[in-house]
Amino acid sequence: MNESAVNNLVTHQQPANEPTQHTDNVVLQGRALNKQYRQSTEQTGIVLHDIDIDVHAGDFTVIMGASGAGKSTLLYVLSGMDQPTSGEVYYQGARIDTLGERRMAQLRAKEFGFVFQQPNLIGNLTLLENVCLAGYVAADRDGGEVRTEAERLLERMHVAHAAHRLPSEVSGGEAQRAAIARAVINHPGMLFADEPTGALNRRNSDDVLDLLSELNRNGQSILMVTHDVRAAIRSNRVLYVRDGELLGEFPLGVYRPDDAKAREISLTAWLSDMGW
Template sequence: MTPLIAIRGLRKTYLMGDENIHALAGVDLDFQAGEFVAILGPSGSGKSTLMHILGFMDTPSEGSIVFDGREVAVLAPDLRAWYRSNRVGFVFQSFNLLPRLTVEENVALPLLYREGSVPAANLIAARAALERVGMSHRLDHLPSQLSGGERQRVAIARAIVGSPSIIFADEPTGNLDVKNIDRILDLLGSLIKEGITVVLVTHDLSVAEKAHRVISMRAGLVHEDRSR
């Protein structure tokens, strides 16, 4: 099967003073449509760097990324923006909600960048996404008026609002209690049934256990890649 994403020789190097930091030191991976993948690894092993590059938030120093048959590692900014807003959903490790926008406006935001988007329809889609994460009762709150777990659920709603092909979630359950972890895992399970690929970073083994495939990273490299 042709993978949804094929990564070859992916490197990200940061120059700090006169030291090169190899955040990604040559990663080869394929992701299939509908896969549920968990990425584990110690702090600093390159997990967020990989997610940011695959989510079109950052560019690699070297290597190839073929997304749906097209090379996307180096794209013009407008094409990168198109992929970011039409093909991927992203849950940041630090949520990145905009402080002056309400919950529903934050969730509707990715739709705003789409061609021909209609504000009223965007808000309807935002409410439906918030319903799926159990946050319908906080539509008009600002992020500062939410708990950490609530902010996390709003960030997840923002990632799914545009019906992406693939969702990258960096520790999406890090601030949640057991009940809400289960709710988010159920939600991810139903997205996978809809054919959406989910790639999540977690330190929680009970979350990783739900994935079909577990990738462990060490020092910017894939250390282990197990499917079951």
């Protein structure tokens, strides 16, 4: 992909005369994705095997599976943090797995948001500064506008009271809520989350999940890896990965809090069928 196509992509314009995948409202697409690591013993480890995946705009998709199944690898390959050994990744119809590191970094900064198990905030910056930095780094945005939005987001993430504290001066839950604010400051087309509640207690975990649900209700597309059924039921559908293969999909429909118990029961039964 040439420079203008990436610029078009990051400014949401339709690229002209560029090879694209027909997508309708598919925002992210993986085709025949394989990932293989060459190990020191000269044996090769197949981590992803022929995975096809479509994420539609506004989807909240969850990936589940046993430890080592390849969930994080799939998320990294789809988000450009890692490259597939073979196969193709498309974002808004444009192929992205062949972008160079600099173009990919630009695309990630502008179009993708990331939340991990650990908040990974910069230790000598306040929560507010951490969120602002992501806004400054990404693009040609006005500094004052970024700051106003960062303050608004911290408020929405219920952590405004700690905006001027360092990460070491807040709880794990507060830091994670700031990390979500940082992830969405640039209005990403895709929000990727790898076990975002994995290090949180039940109350903080529920808070973070409420925020993700709210973002999704407002149209945010989300792809989340989790081990936690309580987290998975927030999604519209759960994909199950075993030994690098996509084994099945469980549709959940739109999340409503009064449905939570029934969703938990049906998802748990399906996961058990999948061998979880």
